[in-house]
Amino acid sequence: MVQEHGPLPFSDEASPSAGGAAVAERILSSISLGLLTVGERLPPEVELAQQFGVAVNTLRKGLSELRDREIVVTRRGRSGGTFIVRAPFPSPDEVRERLRESSLVDLRDLRDEQVAVGSAIARLAATRAWGTSIERLAALAARVTRAATAAEAASADSRFHIELAVLAQSPRLLRAEVRIQSEMAPLHWILSDFEQTRSVVESDHESVIRAVRANDGTAAALAMSEHLQHDGVRMMDAKLSIDPDL
């Protein structure tokens, strides 16, 4: 169920004097660089402290800071551990840099995966969701409408897609959607015209909800696929506009 990984690539950079804040920063940059992904479980504390070359107490301070910022959660129990649950929200400059580094074909492939996963989720949600759970989805869609900034809207947009995956009742597809949303949501919102994006996303989400309410899997998959095509076009346009030499 959970991905594990070997020594983290940043470990050799850590100095023994690095404090908790430095540990937190290093983990954050690993997430931003894609070395650690949302959903991943961190190695046990003792092991991680060794990799950083810090005392276990120092490491705990760093993790505690990330917990306060809701970047990681620590779960107890049989399948417990410390998990990355959210990527730090990137600045417009960071998004620009990511788009500059990505080729159009990379972006197309990201979109292809999102369309495949998203449409399957929409189809399943339409055949499995019932009344009150659909109203909850509609309430989450309304948060996009109320969002005042691109960052808020991106977060609300992600939450809508994740809730749809919850309604689809497939833990595997939910994990895939959570990962995809952490990668894609900022790219969809940060560099595009806010009002215009919001009005397209709102109306797209409404079409999906309508199909889910009607328990129409085919219509839901189609509406989602169209929605994600719109997102993909916006993302590629953003890439083309910041990279005039292309």
Next chain:
Amino acid sequence: MSSVESTPTPTPTASAAVDAVAQWFAALHADLEGMNRDIEAILSSASDPTADVARLAKAGRDGIKDRVRVLLGERPRVNGAGLIFSRSARGEGKGVTEWWVRDGDGDVTRYQFGVNPGGQRFYDYETLEWFTVSFTTGRPWLTGPYIDYLGVEEYIVTATVRAEVHGRAVGVTGLDMTVAELERELLPLLRLARRPSALLNAHGGVLVSSTSSLAPGDLVTAPPAGFLRLPIPALDATLSLLVADDPADAR
């Protein structure tokens, strides 16, 4: 689904499956009620009637832990259990939860949810079916199958009853079981029908099925052709069993 359909006459094997499933849920409900009564008593003696739920939870923590440990000992397939409190003022203050899950060493450990309403990962449990139905109606309820996103993050069912202390509803006492473990418990009972059958929740969602034509999570708004829907006389008759008329294609 309403229960206005005329009551069909089940075959003896279908009745055997219905009875076995009903007994299983009645026993589960009895265990849950037993735990709830004990926890209510623990909380009543540890608090006075003016205590808010946060103080109540704190005073009862050790007692709840001990009682949940007993339940998880008796029910190896139950994942976790405890009491989830209603926040005294909706939308204000943090959620209050005393929920215990198995740790890796055969004991229990307290599960902590995102209880801060301002947080990105706030577990807004007072809007969820497993909380609202039992808390507002006082009925025993089975929620699921559902993915408990931001909760225990598993694909589960949750059985709940209302907890009352000093004559006041304070929250719901519940237990979780993964859908996979529920299947291990109930599939043998469904097979007593000797024909394709599927257990449905109150919304017509499939909990467990002995036929590949109906998978867990599928929504059945009307019985498919060739199936009877029989109410399960347990948990307020909210569950039902779909059973094929014809055993020919029984698996």
